[in-house]
Amino acid sequence: MIYALRTLVGQEKNVARLLARNVRSSDIEVNSILVPDNLRGYILVETSSKIDMQDPAFKVPNLRGSVEGEITFEEIKSFLNPEPIIASVKKGSIVELVSGPFKGERAKVVRIDESKEEVVLELIEAAIPIPVTVKGDQIRLIQKEAD
Secondary structure, three states, rough: EEEEEEEEOOOOOHHHHHHHHHHOOOOOOOOEEEEEEEHHHHHHHHOOOOOOOOOOHHHOOOOOEEOOOOOOHHHHHHHHHOOOOOHHHHOOEEEOOOOOOOOOEEEEEEEOOOOOOOEEEEEEEOOOOOOEEEEEHHHHEOOOOOO
């Protein structure tokens, strides 16, 4: 059985780490804990019994509760092998940088190097167009292709 637990956004990994430590020291049988990158504010827990949020092992800071009902394997299959962002980005697409020195800036894709998983961008709001090379996980797609 797979259950979704609500967490404070941005604290998913910390909650999973604390929960794993608490579960190891208790008699609760938890098979796995999944922290999907693209599912913010939730962690997924696989267990053979129903989760009791009153159990002391589940008293973890930033854990907000559980979502009612079970989750099927088909619903979480996409989180196990997520599609890389490079696959959906094309030349001319508009992206936003989500990390690094240009965080929050919008840019146009000039070239894609799939073997290195890098993207060469041109910042839109820059006075002089300077090519910037970033990793594929540092961008977020805003518009598929510029018209």
